[in-house]
Every structure is written in structure tokens, then in C-alpha cells.
Amino acid sequence: MYTVSTRSTDWIEIFRTDKGVVYQCDATQRLILEFWDTYTALSARDFAQFRRMVETVDVRQMALSTDSAHDVEILTPPRSERCYVLTLCEIIHLRELLSGAQMMLELNSLLRECGCTLP
Amino acid sequence: MKDLARLRTPVKESVELALNQQIQMEMVSSSKYLAMAGWCDRNGFDYSAGFFYKQSEEERGHAMKLFHYLCDQGATAISPEVPAVAQEFDTLRSVFEGALEQEIAVTDSINRIIAVCRRENDFATEELLRWYVKEQMEEEYIARRCLDLFDQIPADQIFELDKQLSKVTYDGNVFE
Numbered sequence: 001m002y003t004v005s006t007r008s009t010d011w012i013e014i015f016r017t018d019k020g021v022v023y024q025c026d027a028t029q030r031l032i033l034e035f036w037d038t039y040t041a042l043s044a045r046d047f048a049q050f051r052r053m054v055e056t057v058d059v060r061q062m063a064l065s066t067d068s069a070h071d072v073e074i075l076t077p078p079r080s081e082r083c084y085v086l087t088l089c090e091i092i093h094l095r096e097l098l099s100g101a102q103m104m105l106e107l108n109s110l111l112r113e114c115g116c117t118l119p
Numbered sequence: 120m121k122d123l124a125r126l127r128t129p130v131k132e133s134v135e136l137a138l139n140q141q142i143q144m145e146m147v148s149s150s151k152y153l154a155m156a157g158w159c160d161r162n163g164f165d166y167s168a169g170f171f172y173k174q175s176e177e178e179r180g181h182a183m184k185l186f187h188y189l190c191d192q193g194a195t196a197i198s199p200e201v202p203a204v205a206q207e208f209d210t211l212r213s214v215f216e217g218a219l220e221q222e223i224a225v226t227d228s229i230n231r232i233i234a235v236c237r238r239e240n241d242f243a244t245e246e247l248l249r250w251y252v253k254e255q256m257e258e259e260y261i262a263r264r265c266l267d268l269f270d271q272i273p274a275d276q277i278f279e280l281d282k283q284l285s286k287v288t289y290d291g292n293v294f295e
Contacts, residue, residue: 012120026121044123048132049195105124112122 007039015100019093022101031101035094038082044105046078051098053077054091062088128193131239135194137232138185138244143199144228145182148221149175151204155214163278164211166285174218181251188247211277212269215284219262226255257289264289 011023011032020035030041033050042050057073073091075084086094111117128135156171182199189196208214229251236245264287272280 024120024123029121029123029126031123044127045193045195048124048127108120109122109124112125117120 007034014104015097017093017097017100019090020097022097022104031105033077033097035097036084040077040080040082042077042080046080047098048102050075050077051102054094054098057091059088059091062091129241130189130192130194130244131241133235134232134239134241134244135189137235138189138194139197139199141228141232142182142185142189142196143201144225145178145185146199146201147204148225149178149182150201151217151221152178154204154206155208155218158206158208158214159211162211164281166281167211167214170285171214171218181254184250185247188244192243211281212266215262215265215269219259219266222255222258222262226259229255260289261287 007023008025010027011025014022014024014031016022020033023032023034024030025032025041028041030043031047033040033042033047053075057075062070062073071087073086075086076082077084084090084094130138152171152175156168156175159165159168159171186196186198205217208217229248233245233248233252236242236248265284268280268283268287272283
């Protein structure tokens with residue numbers, strides 16, 4: 001596992017919201033998720049897997065259920081020691097952040113296919 | 120800036136999702152055919168049982184082919200959930216009708232995935248799926264031909280019908 005504790009100047013900012021940031025590190029080929037004032041470095045595959053995990057959380061059940069077990073969702077990114085215990089609002093914020101980052105990654109792929117390169 | 124998504128895999132996420140759904144569909148087909156084989160077996164239709172045991176294995180093979188493809192391409196293949204399938208049938212004919220409906224559903228699904236591949240310019244996956252197009256043509260032919268036999272062989276010769284059903288093959292692949 002690749003761990004980070006502080007932000008590096010080599011990281012390229014991919015997407016930012018009020019609640020977090022996703023960076024890309026070309027040297028290590030990792031995507032770094034800054035959320036809750038912590039940094040979690042993930043491979044492209046693990047990032048996609050974690051995004052799917054967040055997307056498939058049943059937020060409707062969290063919103064409607066009166067059972068305290070549905071107040072939070074516990075998510076662990078693949079091959080990471082990080083463990084997120086997230087409320088409904090935090091799930092929504094994380095979804096927004098990860099989806100935005102995914103869109104930027106897809107845009108980067110499109111640009112590469114067109115022969116353009118970003119610095 | 121490196122294109123990390125492309126470095127990971129040439130398979131786009133929409134194609135990956137569609138192939139994982141197809142893996143599940145093939146595994147559900149395998150489970151349905153196994154249930155059909157079991158029903159035939161316990162009702163004395165030994166030849167049809169053998170036919171469906173073989174079909175069940177074939178469907179699993181189709182799923183595994185896609186599973187290995189995704190793994191080889193660096194994408195994520197997901198071992199699917201297989202829901203409960205019907206275990207009881209009214210008649211031998213209804214078993215074969217169910218088989219044809221299942222094959223038609225698989226053919227439609229393959230065609231939809233090819234459309235996704237074309238949209239994403241994924242020629243490698245489309246090439247793989249050409250094999251499935253031919254396979255489905257054969258599968259549909261056999262299922263349809265089996266149903267024809269129900270009309271051609273009198274109902275009182277059910278055990279002769281059982282024997283003939285297991286002999287249906289497709290040897291006229293127009294692509295070869």
C-alpha cells in the first residue's frame with residue numbers, strides 16, 4: 001500500500017469541491033483523495049472500485065430508515081487502511097467529489113485520444 | 120498529465136459494466152438450464168436432461184470467457200449474484216419454450232453490448248463479441264428446431280420425442 005500524510009507539490013489537482021479534493025500523482029500513478037483532512041492514495045483501479053462502492057450505497061434507505069444502524073455507512077477503500085464512517089450528507093458530498101473527478105479523468109482520456117496533452 | 124484510466128485498461132467503464140451484466144446473464148442462464156436438466160431427469164426425460172446439462176455447462180463457459188477477457192484487459196470482472204430460478208415446469212414443451220425465450224434474451228443483450236462497443240470505439244471487445252453473435256445464432260436455431268419437433272412428433276410418442284430432441288444440432292453455420 002502507498003501511504004501519504006501531506007500534500008506534495010507534484011500532485012495535479014483533478015477536481016475540487018467544498019468538502020474535498022482529488023489529485024493525480026504522475027510519478028506514482030496514484031489518485032489521491034483528500035477528504036476529512038486526510039489523504040488516501042489509490043491506484044486507478046482501486047479509485048474506480050471505491051467510487052462504485054460509494055455510488056451503490058443505498059441512500060434512500062439511509063434517509064427513510066429509523067433504525068440507527070442505517071445512520072452511517074462504513075466504507076473502506078480497496079487495499080487501504082483508511083476507514084470512512086459516513087453520514088448520509090457525507091456520502092452525497094463524497095459522491096459529488098468522486099463523480100467530478102471521474103468526469104475529469106474521462107475528459108483527459110478524450111483529450112489524449114484527440115492527440116492533445118495536458119501539462 | 121498521464122491518462123491513468125487508459126494505462127489501467129483499454130476497456131471503457133460503460134463496456135466493463137455491460138460485460139459484467141452479461142456475465143451475470145450467462146450465469147443465470149446456466150442456472151436455469153441446470154434446473155431444467157434436473158426437472159427432465161426426475162421426470163424420466165433422460166435425453167433432454169443430458170441436453171440441458173450440456174447447455175448449462177456451455178452457458179457457464181460463455182460467462183467465463185467474458186470473465187477472463189475482462190481480467191486479461193486489466194478491467195474488473197465481478198463474480199455475479201445468481202438469483203433463485205424456477206425449478207418446476209408444467210410440461211416438457213414448456214421447458215423448451217423457456218429455453219428459447221432465454222436464448223432470445225441473450226441474443227438481444229449481446230446486440231446491445233455491440234452497440235455500446237461501437238459508441239465507445241472498442242473494436243477489441245466487438246471482435247470478441249462476434250463469436251457470441253455466431254454462437255447465439257446456433258443456440259436460437261437449436262431451441263427453435265426443438266420446438267418444431269413437438270409439432271412433428273405425436274404427443275403419445277413422448278419418449279421418442281425426448282430422444283430426438285437431444286439429437287438436434289446446427290451444422291450449417293453460414294459464417295464458415
